[in-house]
Amino acid sequence: MQRIDEFAKDNLHSRLRRDREALLWKLDGLSEYDARRPLTATGTNLLGLVKHVATVEARYFGEVFDRPSPEPLCRWQDSDGSDLWAAEGESRDQIIGFYRRTWEHSDATIDVLPLDTPGHVPWWPEPAPNTNLFAVMVHVLSESVRHAGHADILREGIDGRAGLRAEHEKQIDHEARATHWAKIEWAARSAAPVKA
Numbered sequence: 001m002q003r004i005d006e007f008a009k010d011n012l013h014s015r016l017r018r019d020r021e022a023l024l025w026k027l028d029g030l031s032e033y034d035a036r037r038p039l040t041a042t043g044t045n046l047l048g049l050v051k052h053v054a055t056v057e058a059r060y061f062g063e064v065f066d067r068p069s070p071e072p073l074c075r076w077q078d079s080d081g082s083d084l085w086a087a088e089g090e091s092r093d094q095i096i097g098f099y100r101r102t103w104e105h106s107d108a109t110i111d112v113l114p115l116d117t118p119g120h121v122p123w124w125p126e127p128a129p130n131t132n133l134f135a136v137m138v139h140v141l142s143e144s145v146r147h148a149g150h151a152d153i154l155r156e157g158i159d160g161r162a163g164l165r166a167e168h169e170k171q172i173d174h175e176a177r178a179t180h181w182a183k184i185e186w187a188a189r190s191a192a193p194v195k196a
Contacts, residue, residue, distance in 0.1 A: 005115045012137045013110055019144040020103060023050055024096060026151040030158065036086050039154045046154055047095055048085040049147045054099035055083045060140050061106035064119035064131070069105055071098065110137065 026046055027035050035047045058069040074083050086095055115134040156162045160177075 008134065009110065009115050009137070012134075012141055013107075016137070016141050016144060017103075019141070019148045020053075020099070023053060023144065023148045023151055024099070026148075026155045026161075027092065027096070029161075030155075032092065034158050035092055038085075039157060043081070043085060044150060044154065045085055046151055047092060048083075049151050049154075050099055051086060051090075051095045052084045053144055053147050054095070054102045056143050057106050057140055058102045059123075060121075060136050061109040064121050064136055065109055065113060065117065065133070067105075067109050069102065071101065106140075109133075 027050065030046065036045055038045050055073055058071070058073055061067070062069040086092070110133070113133050115132065115137075117133045119131050119133065119136055121131055121136075152162060160174075
């Protein structure tokens with residue numbers, strides 16, 4: 001059982017590390033404006049996704065296991081959504097630094113606790129269920145993957161850059177991409193009912 005636990009923990013942790021880096025990579029080379037600007041009707045933006053994921057990770061690997069973040073955190077899911085966007089006075093470097101320091105704190109929690117370590121999530125609906133490190137690792141990984149996917153789509157919309165990491169980014173064949181897009185557009189229009 002110990003070997004399976006170690007394998008599961010190492011596997012989940014390595015995937016979390018990979019997706020953390022992927023999320024940060026989406027900011028590379030962007031202007032301050034492009035990193036912060038709202039790109040959806042709800043205001044979703046790249047730097048805000050990083051801030052949000054850092055806050056989620058800090059709370060789950062901190063408070064849930066009575067190992068609070070050494071840094072002050074915004075109130076949990078403030079009504080203004082302040083964990084989802086960067087205020088004028090918050091720099092990109094501050095938010096990235098917070099995310100990286102959160103990794104260190106989270107990694108220390110993951111390293112020191114066994115997978116079956118019980119935790120308690122006070123912000124889950126009553127009666128608040130108890131959980132354990134394994135379930136929290138899966139939850140935080142899914143949150144990270146979800147938001148890294150959002151970031152991938154947002155970045156593609158800004159400048160066409162896509163992929164998991166810089167070394168995996170392919171040379172973009174703009175002609176082939178346009179042809180592919182046109183084929184999908186044609187299929188969508190062809191499937192739509194004709195209005196009379």
